[in-house]
Amino acid sequence: MTFLSSVFGGPWCIAVYTYREGIRRKLLIGFLILSLFVIFGSSFISSFLDPSAETDIDLKLIKDICVTAIAIFGALITVYISASVVPAEMETKVIYTVLSKPVRRVQYLLGKFQGIQLIILVNLLLMGGLFFIALYMRQGIMPTLLLWSIFLTYFEFLIISAFTFAVSCAATSPLVPTLGGLFIYITANLTEYLKDVEHRAGQTGQFFDNLIGKIASALYSILPNLQNFSIKMQIVNGQPNDPPTDVLIPWLVLYSLVYALAGFSCAYLVFRRKEV
Amino acid sequence: MTTVIRTTALNKIYEGAFRGQDVHALKDLDLDIRQGEIFGYLGPNGSGKTTTIKMLLGLLFPTSGKIEILGSESIDSATVKRNIGYLPEGAYYPDFLRGEEILAYYGKLYGLRGKELKKRVDETIELVGMQHARKRLLRGYSKGMRQRIGLAQALISDPKILILDEPTTGLDPIARKEIRDLLLQLREQGITLLISSHELLEVEMISDRVAILFEGVLQKIGSMAELLTQRELSMTVDHLSESSVSDLTDKGIQVEDRTGNRAVLRLPFHMSSYDGVEMCKAHSLNLLSISPRRETLEELFVRIVSTASKAREVVQ
Structure with missing residues (x-):
């Protein structure tokens, strides 16, 4: 018990502090309010639709807007908070008071990363919760599929946050890791196109085309495919209590954990000998 | 030691x-x-x-x-x-926490828990004289109070x-x-x-x-x-004329705090009190007091830094 508390007590304490400090950030609150506003406001959009149109088109539209809002605002919150936590502590010198205590650098990083995950989870639950209630009130059916979607979205964000966090450990300001995080999010959602680019580029046989093909191939091999985590179409078109299809949830969780571990390991390698 | x-x-x-x-x-x-x-x-x-x-x-x-x-x-x-306790210069402590919460946070980083943590928080807060503000949010603290809390976080592990x-x-x-x-x-x-x-x-x-x-x-x-x-002599004299001032300055004596005909003279290290008295006689000065003067740390600092700076310029 003493061993466990000495190893994990420090990181957990840092995590709670990070969470309490993080949820007060104005930009993050702004993103959250905006997303809740979009989710709440989507219900009103349906009233502008043509009444003669397909009967459930308004519901599909609401679902589409809400799922997209959760994905986009959630990703923005994830990138912003993962990119800024460590550089902000360096700027305010709080890091000096923490690392001068008997806290190992890996414990510090673990605490910060846990705190980031708490913030992401709470925000995701708030956004998803509102959508869940709205959907339940509209259809009167428990939207269990949405719960699976929120669950998978969290693991998608876990990957983005791990790599953004790794970049932030090398940076002195949040700008570069924010850009890096957005790059990872966008490209990792477009990996299928990378495969396409690889095929097309290889057809001409020219040097630059081959080069582009190889870069696309390398990115395709390295980057996670975040599209795997999306069950948006099923939510929009299916019944709210359908089971998720075409996704192997345990494998996706494992896939996400492996990438998150890789990202966290990169963060530690960078931060281990970083001079602060 | x-x-x-x-x-x-x-x-x-x-x-x-x-x-x-x-x-x-x-x-x-x-x-x-x-x-x-x-x-x-x-x-x-x-x-x-x-x-x-x-x-x-x-x-x-x-x-x-x-x-x-x-x-x-x-x-x-x-x-x-x-x-080791450390207080960095100008560190930030979060405004949304109370004084005692900050200390509890840092105490936990030292592995303190439960009663031991509470005891150390109480002792440290008392030591830095912040009992009255321990439950107040940091946003209501003055700069001095923040510094005390900073000192307290450095002392939390004894x-x-x-x-x-x-x-x-x-x-x-x-x-x-x-x-x-x-x-x-x-x-x-x-x-x-x-x-x-x-x-x-x-x-x-x-x-x-x-x-x-x-x-x-x-x-x-x-x-x-x-x-x-290094001690030098400081003399308070009266009946000081303009011609005497320029003559004394030429001999390396510093004339300070001059008001009318009265001034404080700082003699260079090589001059003894006997030399000072003789000088007063020679310039018909009325000697009011004579006392040794120790160099201050500031003067020592300036002297050392100036010497090192000049030595560097010579090398360059």
Whole structure:
């Protein structure tokens, strides 16, 4: 018990502090309010639709807007908070008071990363919760599929946050890791196109085309495919209590954990000998 | 007296982006700080004070040389860190926490829990005189109160060594005195204090020994008594004329605090009190008082830094 508390007590304490400090950030609150506003406001959009149109088109539209809002605002919150936590502590010198205590650098990083995950989870639950209630009130059916979607979205964000966090450990300001995080999010959602680019580029046989093909191939091999985590179409078109299809949830969780571990390991390698 | 911090031939080079842009921030630093003393660590901006402190705390890594704290070379070990408290210059403490919550947070980082943590928080808050504001949010704290809480977080583990970077900068005279008294009280309790500061008067008032650094090179180290031994004579005279002033100035005598025909004369080191009396006779001055005057730490600091600066210019 003493061993466990000495190893994990420090990181957990840092995590709670990070969470309490993080949820007060104005930009993050702004993103959250905006997303809740979009989710709440989507219900009103349906009233502008043509009444003669397909009967459930308004519901599909609401679902589409809400799922997209959760994905986009959630990703923005994830990138912003993962990119800024460590550089902000360096700027305010709080890091000096923490690392001068008997806290190992890996414990510090673990605490910060846990705190980031708490913030992401709470925000995701708030956004998803509102959508869940709205959907339940509209259809009167428990939207269990949405719960699976929120669950998978969290693991998608876990990957983005791990790599953004790794970049932030090398940076002195949040700008570069924010850009890096957005790059990872966008490209990792477009990996299928990378495969396409690889095929097309290889057809001409020219040097630059081959080069582009190889870069696309390398990115395709390295980057996670975040599209795997999306069950948006099923939510929009299916019944709210359908089971998720075409996704192997345990494998996706494992896939996400492996990438998150890789990202966290990169963060530690960078931060281990970083001079602060 | 036991040495609690020792550095041997400590070097730090910050590597630049290109060749030739490296900065040699610390050059062969040999320091020894003894148990239970207040050690003033002085130097102009960029002289390497903060670099040294950060290396002692494991925040920066030495390029070469050795650091020993409490007899251990593994300065990153929990045992060593448990015995060090650190107050950085201008650190931020979150506004949304109460004074006692901040201390509880830092206490937990030292592994304190439950009753032990509560006891240490209570003791430390009392020690820094913040009982009245312990439940108040930090946003309602004055600068002096924030500094006290900063000091309290450094003391929460009951450390043997306390490292303070500019502990009184920006504080009003009353808050300064209170912090100064507190530091003296900590020394009485056997804590070793390493204070880096530009407030030379404060350092002179409380330090047992000082070290002066310039451009990464240790220029002087010693006790106040050793370093501030040079005495000169100060004479208050009357009936001072303009012709006498120019004549005295030519002889290297400094004329200060002149009001009318009265002034204070500072004699150079080589002049004795007998020489001073003879000089008064020669210039028909009325000698009102004569007293020895010890060089202040500020004067010593300026003299050492100026000498080192001139020596560098000659080398260049």
